[in-house]
Amino acid sequence: MTAxxxxxxxxxxxxxxxxxxxxxxxxxxxxxxxLTSPLATIFAVAIAFLWTIPTLGLLITSFRPGADSATSGWxxxxxxxxxxxxxxxxxxxxGGTALTLGESFLNSLAITIPVTIFALAVASLAxxxxxxxxxxxxxxxxxxxFALQIxxxxxxxxxxxxxxxxxxxxxxxxxxxxxxxxxxxxxxxTVWIAHVIFAMPLAIFLLHNFISEIPSDVIEAARVxxxxxxxxxxxxxxxxxxxxxxxxxxxxxxxxxxxxxxATIFAPTTSLPMTQTLNSLSGTWxxxxxxxxxxxxxxxxxxxxxxxxxxRFFVRGLMAGATKG
Amino acid sequence: MSQTTTSxxxxxxxxxxxxxxxxxxxxxxxxxxxxxxxxxxxxALIVFLLLSPPNPxxxxxxxxxxxxxxxxxxxxxxxxxxxPIILVIFAAVVGILLVLxxxxxxxxxxxxxxxxxxxxAIPFLAFMMLRPYxxxxxxxxxxxLIAGGLLFWADYRAxxxxxxxxxxxxxxxxxxxxxxxxxxxxxxxxxxxxxxxKTGENFVGLENYVWAFTNPQGFWSIINTLIWAIFxxxxxxxxxxxxxxxxxxxxxxxxxKLLVFMPFAIAPVSISLIWKFVYDxxxxxxxxxxxxxxxxxxxxxVPWLDIWPLVNTFCxxxxxxxxxxxxxxxxxxxAMKAVPVEQLEAAQLDGTSAWxxxxxxxxxxxRTSIIVVLTTVTIAALKLxxxxxxxxxxxxxxxxxxxxxxNQQQRFQSxxxxxxxxxxxxxxxxxxxxxxxLQLRKQREVR
Numbered sequence: 001m002t003a004x005x006x007x008x009x010x011x012x013x014x015x016x017x018x019x020x021x022x023x024x025x026x027x028x029x030x031x032x033x034x035l036t037s038p039l040a041t042i043f044a045v046a047i048a049f050l051w052t053i054p055t056l057g058l059l060i061t062s063f064r065p066g067a068d069s070a071t072s073g074w075x076x077x078x079x080x081x082x083x084x085x086x087x088x089x090x091x092x093x094x095g096g097t098a099l100t101l102g103e104s105f106l107n108s109l110a111i112t113i114p115v116t117i118f119a120l121a122v123a124s125l126a127x128x129x130x131x132x133x134x135x136x137x138x139x140x141x142x143x144x145x146f147a148l149q150i151x152x153x154x155x156x157x158x159x160x161x162x163x164x165x166x167x168x169x170x171x172x173x174x175x176x177x178x179x180x181x182x183x184x185x186x187x188x189x190t191v192w193i194a195h196v197i198f199a200m201p202l203a204i205f206l207l208h209n210f211i212s213e214i215p216s217d218v219i220e221a222a223r224v225x226x227x228x229x230x231x232x233x234x235x236x237x238x239x240x241x242x243x244x245x246x247x248x249x250x251x252x253x254x255x256x257x258x259x260x261x262x263a264t265i266f267a268p269t270t271s272l273p274m275t276q277t278l279n280s281l282s283g284t285w286x287x288x289x290x291x292x293x294x295x296x297x298x299x300x301x302x303x304x305x306x307x308x309x310x311x312r313f314f315v316r317g318l319m320a321g322a323t324k325g
Numbered sequence: 326m327s328q329t330t331t332s333x334x335x336x337x338x339x340x341x342x343x344x345x346x347x348x349x350x351x352x353x354x355x356x357x358x359x360x361x362x363x364x365x366x367x368x369a370l371i372v373f374l375l376l377s378p379p380n381p382x383x384x385x386x387x388x389x390x391x392x393x394x395x396x397x398x399x400x401x402x403x404x405x406x407x408x409p410i411i412l413v414i415f416a417a418v419v420g421i422l423l424v425l426x427x428x429x430x431x432x433x434x435x436x437x438x439x440x441x442x443x444x445x446a447i448p449f450l451a452f453m454m455l456r457p458y459x460x461x462x463x464x465x466x467x468x469x470l471i472a473g474g475l476l477f478w479a480d481y482r483a484x485x486x487x488x489x490x491x492x493x494x495x496x497x498x499x500x501x502x503x504x505x506x507x508x509x510x511x512x513x514x515x516x517x518x519x520x521x522x523k524t525g526e527n528f529v530g531l532e533n534y535v536w537a538f539t540n541p542q543g544f545w546s547i548i549n550t551l552i553w554a555i556f557x558x559x560x561x562x563x564x565x566x567x568x569x570x571x572x573x574x575x576x577x578x579x580x581x582k583l584l585v586f587m588p589f590a591i592a593p594v595s596i597s598l599i600w601k602f603v604y605d606x607x608x609x610x611x612x613x614x615x616x617x618x619x620x621x622x623x624x625x626x627v628p629w630l631d632i633w634p635l636v637n638t639f640c641x642x643x644x645x646x647x648x649x650x651x652x653x654x655x656x657x658x659x660a661m662k663a664v665p666v667e668q669l670e671a672a673q674l675d676g677t678s679a680w681x682x683x684x685x686x687x688x689x690x691x692r693t694s695i696i697v698v699l700t701t702v703t704i705a706a707l708k709l710x711x712x713x714x715x716x717x718x719x720x721x722x723x724x725x726x727x728x729x730x731x732n733q734q735q736r737f738q739s740x741x742x743x744x745x746x747x748x749x750x751x752x753x754x755x756x757x758x759x760x761x762x763l764q765l766r767k768q769r770e771v772r
Binding site: 159 | 431499567571573587590593613711766
């Protein structure tokens with residue numbers, strides 16, 4: 001604490017801070033060791049085991065030859081191992097409906113990557129204005145945006161869909177023409193827009209929490225140096241809020257990738273993402289669990305990689321909304 | 326230049342804006358008066374626009390392109406090619422926005438004209454991109470011009486300094502348009518729709534709501550949704566809390582945490598398939614885990630997802646809880662780490678058992694986090710769609726509001742019923758959000 005208050009040189013402060021951090025860590029480790037109990041470990045491992053079994057069962061099935069998995073349980077693999085990669089190949093190339101899983105994988109990418117970036121940019125602009133620009137009714141508006149989470153997606157679906165397809169007509173006057181997307185091969189416009197809209201309330205709320213906690217000295221200093229709001233946003237807020245932006249980007253990526261409802265309603269048949277294709281395929285595959293399981297793992301593969309690679313950010317992103325909300 | 330850019334900061338502290346070029350400090354009353362008149366004028370023009378007789382022969386007037394033609398052009402490319410194109414264009418738009426924001430408050434003739442022109446050009450472009458139809462062009466242009474003029478004038482006389490209101494508008498506009506068009510307008514439209522019949526043409530009063538409570542599909546979707554909203558958050562929180570507590574005192578915390586958190590990142594479609602496999606039922610040799618256990622203990626295999634009442638709903642519910650527990654666990658475990666060790670040690674010195682310490686020290690210490698987890702999971706459960714859609718498709722009265730609403734709309738084309746069900750979700754979510762808003766307000770006051 002004293003390190004922050006006293007006007008020592010930066011090096012000293014840094015060394016001091018490092019020393020404190022090191023001691024804290026050591027104390028924590030000590031406390032942790034003292035508290036560790038074998039009984040707790042057993043319980044925790046038991047729950048973790050229970051939680052992993054369902055996934056494990058399906059994972060194993062996805063590598064077993066079709067004939068085996070149709071007649072015997074996945075656990076028999078431990079006594080009678082026999083594995084193949086063919087299920088994945090079959091699942092990727094089989095298309096019960098309009099698309100194969102492989103094609104819709106590309107669609108999923110084309111939906112998820114732009115949406116994540118759009119939502120982030122639009123929300124961070126608004127979050128900056130809420131955090132650092134003074135205007136009448138700011139508190140009220142911010143609470144109103146937060147409260148908009150009240151609106152379940154289901155409530156917006158039908159009107160938004162008709163807005164996209166037919167436009168808005170009051171009386172006989174076309175205020176807003178629809179998007180004529182029927183003739184188009186791979187149109188993602190409606191899905192992009194819908195996802196960005198539905199992400200807005202939570203995105204603004206979470207990003208505002210981070211952006212408003214940037215020390216005001218930093219921003220005042222930039223202002224004195226002649227930077228306007230545009231430069232402050234681009235040169236100071238964006239770099240300082242990178243961890244927050246990254247964590248929200250990961251959350252948003254995973255949500256959009258995993259989404260089924262919005263895609264079901266808004267995506268034209270040739271632009272369906274993997275979740276929707278897998279859902280319709282799992283119907284036509286019926287009890288062919290070797291194909292269903294391979295498909296299920298093809299879908300969860302990308303978010304799990306994103307999640308594992310960026311786990312640290314991810315948990316922090318959750319916390320931002322959770323503990324401060 | 327620095328003088329003008331700091332004006333906003335000065336203003337926040339209550340000092341009047343520095344005078345510029347001998348301009349008188351703006352009088353609030355005149356500004357307010359003119360802005361009010363302008364808004365009335367815009368409203369009047371919109372009314373005239375709506376009342377003007379339609380001209381079916383009129384050709385659409387536009388700038389030669391619109392967002393529609395742009396989306397059609399980009400939609401004809403391969404999915405992967407679209408990603409870089411749309412991102413570059415989006416980056417360019419945001420870049421222009423930031424440049425305008427940056428230049429807006431600067432003093433000088435050039436910047437003044439830049440602001441003036443863009444104030445008029447932006448609404449004009451926006452309206453022309455929307456392609457006004459049916460000979461209403463004159464009204465549309467008039468609305469655009471008045472909106473632009475009003476923005477410029479109000480901004481020029483804003484008490485925060487010229488350029489401030491303009492900047493604020495540009496920062497807020499994208500999100501505001503998205504929210505107004507995509508959340509506020511549809512919600513109002515859905516509420517109105519819920520009072521109309523199947524096709525949305527005849528007013529039927531509360532008939533759709535009566536249907537929702539009396540028709541078996543509507544009725545069971547309400548009952549099941551309430552079951553979900555009560556049990557899912559409780560189960561997820563209790564298991565998450567227990568696991569977080571055990572983990573606190575267990576070895577190999579990182580791996581244990583990862584294993585339970587992983588389902589949260591799995592797509593609900595995959596979650597549903599994973600659990601459908603667990604519940605799999607067939608004659609003869611069982612391949613589903615649950616029935617294999619039942620058979621191993623000498624029981625008869627059970628068609629879990631077809632047994633009603635309650636059994637199938639709870640089977641679906643467990644799949645959801647399985648995924649949400651990881652979320653509850655991560656949040657609660659982080660909160661537990663913030664509980665002061667001194668308190669726990671003091672309680673230990675007083676001779677309390679581990680259980681007493683947990684109930685009397687840890688749980689009160691993480692109260693806010695527990696509430697956050699409960700509300701988040703409850704809201705997720707109220708809006709639930711995917712798990713029911715994939716696992717049962719609403720079979721055997723396992724339907725919930727979120728699924729039945731889409732079902733009514735897509736399968737039966739029954740817009741009134743589906744709107745009424747959507748409004749019911751809204752009614753159920755409302756108290757939770759109000760509670761959270763009150764909490765948020767309290768926190769802000771403390772700050």
